[in-house]
Amino acid sequence: MQANVGNTDRALRIVAGLIILSLYFVLGDGLRWAALIGLVPLVTGLAGWCPLYTLLGIRTCSRRTQA
Structure with missing residues (x-):
C-alpha cells in the first residue's frame, strides 16, 4: 500500500x-447517522492512502514521500 495522498491533501481530509x-x-x-460519513476522509487522511x-x-x- 503506497502513499498516494500528499501532506496538504492529508491535512484537508x-x-x-x-x-x-x-x-x-x-x-x-x-x-x-449521516455525519458518520466523516470517517472516510478522516481515515484516508490519517492513513495517507485513498483507494479511490x-x-x-x-x-x-x-x-520521494511515498512509503
Missing part, C-alpha cells in the same frame, strides 16, 4: 473529517 463528524452532535436524530485515488490513478504526493 483530516480537518474536513473532523468537521463532518462534529455534525453528529448538531444534527437531529434522523440525520445524525488508486482506482483513478491519482497521486497528490511527491514520489
Whole structure:
C-alpha cells in the first residue's frame, strides 16, 4: 500500500473529517447517522492512502514521500 495522498491533501481530509463528524452532535436524530460519513476522509487522511485515488490513478504526493 503506497502513499498516494500528499501532506496538504492529508491535512484537508483530516480537518474536513473532523468537521463532518462534529455534525453528529448538531444534527437531529434522523440525520445524525449521516455525519458518520466523516470517517472516510478522516481515515484516508490519517492513513495517507485513498483507494479511490488508486482506482483513478491519482497521486497528490511527491514520489520521494511515498512509503
